[in-house]
Amino acid sequence: MESERLLLRPFSLDDAEALYQLAKDEEVGINAGWEKHTSVEMSKEVIENIFMKSEQYAIILKEDSKIIGAVGLVPDPKRENPDVKMLGYWIGKAYWRNGYATEASNIVLEDAFENKGYERISVYHYAYNEGSKAVIEKLGFVYEGYQHQSSKRYDGVVLDDVLYSMSKEDYQKRKEAERK
Numbered sequence: 296m297e298s299e300r301l302l303l304r305p306f307s308l309d310d311a312e313a314l315y316q317l318a319k320d321e322e323v324g325i326n327a328g329w330e331k332h333t334s335v336e337m338s339k340e341v342i343e344n345i346f347m348k349s350e351q352y353a354i355i356l357k358e359d360s361k362i363i364g365a366v367g368l369v370p371d372p373k374r375e376n377p378d379v380k381m382l383g384y385w386i387g388k389a390y391w392r393n394g395y396a397t398e399a400s401n402i403v404l405e406d407a408f409e410n411k412g413y414e415r416i417s418v419y420h421y422a423y424n425e426g427s428k429a430v431i432e433k434l435g436f437v438y439e440g441y442q443h444q445s446s447k448r449y450d451g452v453v454l455d456d457v458l459y460s461m462s463k464e465d466y467q468k469r470k471e472a473e474r475k
């Protein structure tokens with residue numbers, strides 16, 4: 296799957312070194328709820344046990360074929376309906392603020408609604424995460440509410456979540472509005 300600047304493809308074990316270089320940063324995983332990677336071996340385990348077992352994609356910059364982050368859909372832990380999936384994304388720090396999280400998420404949304412037939416996509420951010428909030432608003436998600444003490448992060452810190460979702464109809468309306 297691709298857009299103007301990005302290519303999305305499944306992860307393979309050969310991506311472990313590149314993943315490690317991005318995911319060892321203190322500021323990336325902690326804001327998405329996962330612990331920074333401490334070795335290439337850890338990155339390999341994440342690829343094998345998490346990325347390769349779900350709808351997760353490596354985000355590749357077309358201009359130099361480098362991995363810059365990951366995006367994908369997972370079962371939503373806050374909803375029992377299997378036709379709803381939860382969007383997640385992160386971008387390596389060196390690549391922030393170039394529109395990549397928005398561009399990559401839009402590829403996944405198009406696939407979710409136009410090919411996979413999902414009914415609704417949810418997305419959440421920790422209450423303090425202004426960057427993710429901005430991405431979510433730019434994507435056109437609809438605010439659903441604020442959930443207190445919603446998540447316990449790997450380090451034991453309890454955080455509030457802000458909840459959003461987009462139905463297939465919301466997505467189609469957004470597409471129509473863009474065409475006008």
Ligand SMILES: CC(C)(COP(=O)(O)OP(=O)(O)OC[C@H]1O[C@@H](n2cnc3c(N)ncnc32)[C@H](O)[C@@H]1OP(=O)(O)O)[C@@H](O)C(=O)NCCC(=O)NCCS
Nearest residue numbers: 323326327385386391392393394395396397426427429430
């Ligand atoms: C949040 C994150 C994914 C944003 O990625 P990105 O590629 O920099 O986002 P984009 O460039 O697509 O930005 C989309 C909008 O958000 C804004 N934005 C991005 N980071 C921001 C920040 N830290 N504070 C405020 N606004 C921010 C951009 O300016 C842009 O708005 P604009 O077009 O009106 O200028 C990235 O900072 C990241 O990976 N953070 C760590 C992991 C994380 O938080 N994941 C999300 C978990 S819910």
